Amino acid sequence: SQQGEEDPQALSIQEGENATMNCSYKTSINNLQWYRQNSGRGLVHLILIRSNEREKHSGRLRVTLDTSKKSSSLLITASRAADTASYFCATASYFQGAQKLVFGQGTRLTINP
Amino acid sequence: EAQVTQNPRYLITVTGKKLTVTCSQNMNHEYMSWYRQDPGLGLRQIYYSMNVEVTDKGDVPEGYKVSRKEKRNFPLILESPSPNQTSLYFCASSPLAAYEQYFGPGTRLTVT
Numbered sequence: 001s002q003q004g005e006e007d008p009q010a011l012s013i014q015e016g017e018n019a020t021m022n023c024s025y026k027t028s029i030n031n032l033q034w035y036r037q038n039s040g041r042g043l044v045h046l047i048l049i050r051s052n053e054r055e056k057h058s059g060r061l062r063v064t065l066d067t068s069k070k071s072s073s074l075l076i077t078a079s080r081a082a083d084t085a086s087y088f089c090a091t092a093s094y095f096q097g098a099q100k101l102v103f104g105q106g107t108r109l110t111i112n113p
Numbered sequence: 114e115a116q117v118t119q120n121p122r123y124l125i126t127v128t129g130k131k132l133t134v135t136c137s138q139n140m141n142h143e144y145m146s147w148y149r150q151d152p153g154l155g156l157r158q159i160y161y162s163m164n165v166e167v168t169d170k171g172d173v174p175e176g177y178k179v180s181r182k183e184k185r186n187f188p189l190i191l192e193s194p195s196p197n198q199t200s201l202y203f204c205a206s207s208p209l210a211a212y213e214q215y216f217g218p219g220t221r222l223t224v225t
Contacts (some may be wrong), residue, residue, distance in 0.1 A: 041219065042217055044216070045154075045213040045214060045215070062133070068147040086151075088155070090214075092210070098210065099209065101211060102158075
């Protein structure tokens with residue numbers, strides 16, 4: 001069952017601009033994670049934010065979490081051509097007595113030089 | 114180097130011919146899982162394993178089998194592949210299900 005849903009599905013911006021992607025989910029979570037996937041390759045973990053955290057930074061990445069709205073956003077500042085990739089959110093929650101991580105469908109980000 | 118390896122990376126096969134995709138991790142992780150990725154459907158979990166000899170179904174387990182006889186290995190078995198199993202497959206490992214996942218490079222499977 002899908003939990004996280006990313007918005008937009010695709011985003012194209014100019015190099016140097018900021019990129020914002022959003023993720024909405026439906027049930028209570030323990031944490032929310034963001035991953036990057038370069039075309040056809042394995043996903044790479046970017047950042048994890050716990051349910052009791054509201055904001056987290058890592059380099060040019062800024063993640064926010066609003067548990068009241070069940071949503072998260074990923075901001076990439078000063079984008080570079082190398083940031084071109086698909087970005088996925090994944091929500092960790094208990095499901096039928098076990099921890100489960102569910103991925104959304106992703107946002108395809110294109111950075112134009 | 115900490116990593117998850119998968120083999121083969123590419124595979125073209127015919128309907129009904131049994132195949133195994135291997136997955137191995139060198140990080141002593143307890144949790145391992147298999148996903149398939151299809152356009153427009155994102156990543157869907159096939160099977161996961163909390164520890165040696167403990168496996169459980171994910172969201173799309175039909176047509177697949179797994180085993181976890183050793184902590185480092187988690188092979189995915191397709192006993193009788195069908196064309197609807199044509200997909201990009203990823204193995205992942207983690208200390209626990211809710212922690213950061215380490216993904217393998219993927220196996221692109223085509224069943225004709």
